[in-house]
Amino acid sequence: MSLRQFISSRIFLRSFNIVKDNAVLRWREVAALFGLHDDVYYNPLHKKIQKPVHAILIGAGHRGTIYASYASKYPKELKIVGVADVNPQRRKKTATEHKIPVGHCFTDWKDVFALEKFADAVIIATPDYLHTQPCLAALDAGYDILLEKPIAPTEEECRIILQKAKDTNRIVGVCHVLRYSPYFRELKEVLDAGLIGDIISVQHMEPIEHVHMSHSYVRGKWKSSKKSTPIILAKSCHDTDIIRWLVNSPVHDVHCFGNLRWFTNINAPKGSTERCTDGCKVESSCPYSALQIYYRDHKRLYVFDLPEDKRKWDELILQQLKTTDYGRCVYRMDNDQPDHLTVNILFENGVTSAFSMEAHVSYEGRRTRIMGSKGDIIGDMETFVLTDFKTRKQIKWKLKTDAHGGGDLSLVKDWVQAVAQQNKNLLSSTIEVSVESHLIAFGAERSRLNRTIEDIRI
Numbered sequence: 001m002s003l004r005q006f007i008s009s010r011i012f013l014r015s016f017n018i019v020k021d022n023a024v025l026r027w028r029e030v031a032a033l034f035g036l037h038d039d040v041y042y043n044p045l046h047k048k049i050q051k052p053v054h055a056i057l058i059g060a061g062h063r064g065t066i067y068a069s070y071a072s073k074y075p076k077e078l079k080i081v082g083v084a085d086v087n088p089q090r091r092k093k094t095a096t097e098h099k100i101p102v103g104h105c106f107t108d109w110k111d112v113f114a115l116e117k118f119a120d121a122v123i124i125a126t127p128d129y130l131h132t133q134p135c136l137a138a139l140d141a142g143y144d145i146l147l148e149k150p151i152a153p154t155e156e157e158c159r160i161i162l163q164k165a166k167d168t169n170r171i172v173g174v175c176h177v178l179r180y181s182p183y184f185r186e187l188k189e190v191l192d193a194g195l196i197g198d199i200i201s202v203q204h205m206e207p208i209e210h211v212h213m214s215h216s217y218v219r220g221k222w223k224s225s226k227k228s229t230p231i232i233l234a235k236s237c238h239d240t241d242i243i244r245w246l247v248n249s250p251v252h253d254v255h256c257f258g259n260l261r262w263f264t265n266i267n268a269p270k271g272s273t274e275r276c277t278d279g280c281k282v283e284s285s286c287p288y289s290a291l292q293i294y295y296r297d298h299k300r301l302y303v304f305d306l307p308e309d310k311r312k313w314d315e316l317i318l319q320q321l322k323t324t325d326y327g328r329c330v331y332r333m334d335n336d337q338p339d340h341l342t343v344n345i346l347f348e349n350g351v352t353s354a355f356s357m358e359a360h361v362s363y364e365g366r367r368t369r370i371m372g373s374k375g376d377i378i379g380d381m382e383t384f385v386l387t388d389f390k391t392r393k394q395i396k397w398k399l400k401t402d403a404h405g406g407g408d409l410s411l412v413k414d415w416v417q418a419v420a421q422q423n424k425n426l427l428s429s430t431i432e433v434s435v436e437s438h439l440i441a442f443g444a445e446r447s448r449l450n451r452t453i454e455d456i457r458i
C-alpha cells in the first residue's frame with residue numbers, strides 16, 4: 001500500500017478525530033498524526049562528506065555572502081577558495097573571512113576563467129544581467145554551479161544555459177530558496193501524501209510590502225525591467241517555481257494583467273522634491289521617506305556597505321541619500337516595474353492557479369490557498385490550516401521563520417551534497433524544471449505587454 005493510499009484510508013480519518021479543534025501543532029506532531037516524515041530535510045542519500053567541496057564565489061554581495069557563510073558554519077563540507085567582485089571592499093571582506101590567497105582574488109568574473117580550473121564549483125551571485133556569461137564560461141571550464149535566480153534575463157539565454165548544462169553534463173543548482181523553507185517543504189509533504197486529495201486549484205499571493213517595493217523595485221537594483229529583469233522574473237520566479245512544484249505538473253498556458261499604478265510622476269505630492277534630503281515639504285508624512293527608512297529607522301542598510309563602526313553611520317547614510325538612487329523621491333524615479341499584477345496559469349493536468357503580486361500591502365509572507373478534492377489548505381508562511389471536507393475537522397500547523405523561511409543554507413547543503421557525490425538528483429529541482437518555471441514568468445510578461453494567452457513549452 002502506498003503512503004497516499006494508506007493515508008486515504010480510515011487511519012487518516014481517525015487521525016482527524018483525535019485532533020482537537022483549533023489545536024496548533026508543530027510539524028513533528030502533524031507528521032506523527034499522518035505518518036509523514038518528521039524531518040522533511042532528512043535525505044537518506046546524503047553522505048558524510050570526505051573532503052570539502054572547493055568553490056569560487058563570483059559576486060560577493062548580499063546573496064553571495066549568505067551562500068558562502070555555509071563554508072564558515074560547515075568547514076568540513078564547503079571551502080571558499082576564490083572570490084571575484086568588482087567591489088574591492090566586498091572582495092576583501094570575503095577574502096579575509098575565508099582566508100583566500102591573493103592570487104585567487106579577482107576584480108572581474110572573467111579573470112577566474114583565465115586560470116586553470118582550481119576548484120570543484122562556482123557560486124554565481126552577480127546581478128541578473130551577469131549570470132549567463134559566467135555560467136557558460138564555468139560550464140565550459142568543467143565547474144559545477146550554484147546559480148542565483150533568475151537563471152538569465154531572457155528566455156533565449158535560459159535555453160542556451162539549459163543546453164550547455166546538458167551538453168557538459170554538469171550540476172547546475174538554481175537558488176529556489178523557498179523550496180527549502182520548512183513551511184513549503186512541509187506543505188509539499190502534506191500535498192504529496194494526498195491529505196487533501198487531488199489538487200484542483202491554487203491561489204497564491206506574494207505581498208511584497210510597500211517599503212520593500214520602494215527599496216528594490218522603485219529606487220533599487222531592479223527599478224528598471226530593461227536594465228535588470230521584469231519583476232515577474234526578478235521577484236516572482238520564486239512563486240512560479242513554488243506553484244509548479246506544488247502542483248507537480250508541466251504548465252500549459254499563462255495569462256497576465258498588471259501595470260505600474262502608483263509610483264509615477266503623476267502621483268508626486270505637491271511640495272515634494274527630487275530627493276527627500278532637498279527640503280521636501282511632505283517628507284514627514286510620506287511612507288516612503290528615505291530619511292525615515294534609512295537614516296532614522298536604519299532599515300535595509302545592507303546596500304550601503306557601511307563600516308562596522310556605527311559612529312560614522314549617520315554621516316555616511318546622509319551622504320548616500322544625497323548621491324544615490326536610495327535618496328530619490330519614489331514618484332520621480334525612472335522606474336517601470338508594475339506594482340501589481342495577476343497571473344493565471346493552466347497546468348497540463350487541468351489544475352488552475354491564480355497568482356497575484358502586490359506591492360501595496362503592509363505585510364510580507366506569501367499567502368496560499370490550495371483547493372483539493374477532499375479538503376483545502378489556507379496558509380500564510382507561518383501557519384497553514386488544513387480542513388477535511390467530510391469531518392470538518394481542522395489541523396493547524398505553525399512555524400515562524402525568516403523571509404525565506406530559513407531556506408538559504410538548506411539549499412546550499414543539498415547543492416554541496418550533489419557536487420560532492422556528483423549526483424544531480426540530490427537537488428530539489430532539475431535545471432529543466434527550473435527553466436520551465438522561468439518560462440512561466442517570461443510568458444506572463446509577454447502576455448501582460450501584448451494582451452495574449454501564452455503557450456508554455458520547454
Ligand SMILES: NC(=O)c1ccc[n+]([C@@H]2O[C@H](COP(=O)([O-])OP(=O)(O)OC[C@H]3O[C@@H](n4cnc5c(N)ncnc54)[C@H](O)[C@@H]3O)[C@@H](O)[C@H]2O)c1
Binds near residue numbers: 061062063087108176
Ligand atoms: N534567491 C533569492 O531569494 C534572491 C534574493 C535576492 C537577490 N537574488 C539574486 O541574487 C543575485 C545577486 O543579488 P544581490 O542582492 O546579492 O546583489 P548585490 O549587488 O548585493 O551582489 C552582486 C555582486 O556582484 C558584483 N559584481 C558586479 N559585477 C561583477 C563582475 N563583473 N564580476 C564579479 N562581480 C561582480 C557586485 O559588485 C556585487 O557585489 C541577483 O541575480 C538577484 O536577483 C536572489
